[in-house]
Amino acid sequence: MTPSANSASEAANYGAQVKEAAAYIESKLGFYKPVIGLILGSGLGDLGDQIEDAVYLPYEEIPHFPRSTVEGHAGRFVIGKLEGKDVIIMQGRFHYYEGYPMRKVVLPVYVLAKLGIGTLVITNAGGGMNRAFKAGDLMLISDHLNMTGDNPLIGPNDPELGVRFPDMSKAYDPEYIALAKKLAPEIKGTDGESLTLQEGVYAGISGPTYETPSELKMLAYLGGDAVGMSTVPEVIAASHSRLRVLGITCITDMAIGDELEPLTHEQVVKVANLTKPKFIGLVRAFVREAQL
Incomplete structure (x- = not known):
């Protein structure tokens, strides 16, 4: 088989995985037609417990899905009503540092797009x-x-998933940022x-180590305001899928770099838990008011 044939086969296989996973989830949706998808990070998954008439779908039941192995990540979809709109929520995500290839990390984004959401x-x-x-602030990305x-x-x-060279000039939707500020x-x-x-x-860094003082100085010098180990691959896939994105970081x-103190994942989750009421309030207000 020629290299070009190999490439075509690999693209077709990935596209088939997206379709199979989406078809399985669709078979469990019932009358729901999600228009908004939400990916909830460390310590922020409680919003999924506020979904009305929820349907729960563990990742391990879905074809081709990996498992979330990180503390604070429930590892399931929650499907139902939030602020009067049909939503599908990821309680937990997959990370590059867990050992998954990048394409496996972003598989859920393509599946959500295949299910018909337009906003993530x-x-x-x-x-x-x-x-x-x-610590405790929320930052719009x-x-x-x-x-x-x-x-x-x-x-x-795979052209069915998106174009070869997707535009990233407005990866984080300016209108959504303005709406969040207004709310x-x-x-x-x-x-x-x-x-x-x-x-x-x-x-966005690979992890799983936290950054050294010199790494933080470099990232700040390059223009970074916050640093973490997720989100960037998912937003790239979302742009490829032509989804509109609102990104929110909980500063835990x-x-x-000059003032760095030792940090544990437990500390991160603790601060995220304290910030949850404002975080949940903002996301609920956004879901209610967003024009889709």
Whole structure:
């Protein structure tokens, strides 16, 4: 078999996996027709427990899906109603550092697109590199730096999934960012204070190690405001799939190179848990008001 034939076969196989996974999920949807997909990061999965008349679908039941192995990730889809709209939520995601190839990491994004969603809300927990931020802030992602060392689109392209060279100039939808900013003042935390939103550039690294002081200085110098180990591959796949994206980072710790202190995943989840009321309030308001 020639190299070009091999490439065509690989692309067709990946496209077939997307179709098979989507068909299985569709068989479980009942009367639901999700229009918004949500990917919930570390410590932020509780929003999935607020879905009305929910249908739960563990990842391990879905053809070709990997398993989420990270603490704080439930590892299932939740399908149902949120703010009057049909949604499909990922309680937990897959990461490059878990040992999965990039194409396996982003498989759910293509499946969600195949199911017919047009909007994807992607959330994560990240370290704040901007000195104006503080732990517990929420940051709207305006752009990203792909520092993972890989790209999920490397390899043969399936034109049914997207074009060979997708545009990334508006990977994070400007209208959605503006809407989230407009909604923020009405969001209250358990302390009664309104939500103050930050905005900035997310630097995506491979992990699973946290960054060294010199790495953080480099990322901040390059323009990063927050750093984390997810999201960037998924947004690349979402742009390839022509989905509109809203990205939100929960700043769980300050990652300033000159002032770096030891960090554990348990600390990250703890701060994300404290921030949940404002995070959930913002996402619910966005789902309610977004024009799809």
